[in-house]
Amino acid sequence: TQLLEQSPQFLSIQEGENLTVYCNSSSVFSSLQWYRQEPGEGPVLLVTVVTGGEVKKLKRLTFQFGDARKDSSLHITAAQPGDTGLYLCAGYFGNEKLTFGTGTRLTIIP
């Protein structure tokens, strides 16, 4: 069974600060995705990373995939209240089943 661990579980910071959340697995991902989920809604795909060492930027969000494809990070610069939500990493481990992490609940305080 592949497990994805996310850290921290909860994070509450002031508007304008920077933050990083992490996603780790003992198994190699064939691809990894990051989602954001807001209350009452389904997860929304933010990015897909496929290649070890890959870095993708989405405005103030920077996603990095580890060289060994077992870990990933999401860095947010100058956080805004609109960034509040549950951030989920999810990976494919060579099959069609998407395995989700437990999530990081982020709160940005105005």
Added chain:
Amino acid sequence: ETGVTQSPTHLIKTRGQQVTLRCSSQSGHNTVSWYQQALGQGPQFIFQYYREEENGRGNFPPRFSGLQFPNYSSELNVNALELDDSALYLCASTRNAGGFNEQFFGPGTRLTVL
């Protein structure tokens, strides 16, 4: 707007009852997956359907069953409901984007079992 819709949005049932949840997938997507998301946790994979056939199943008992129809809409059926079945049930349709899959989630059905 992902184009994936689910009904109903909320549902309350009692232990032992049966429930059917529905999902209309995004146009052109022939694969649909169902997930269970308990409070404070990430979604857990229940099963996936491709062209009306089950195509993979997670660690859920047989009382969780599904159907996919020719128009690619889908149903999740749960028999003999238990209190622990209370959760948000999500469906997602899949498209292949340059060699990897992208899933588009509906808003979910919040099931409460009393």
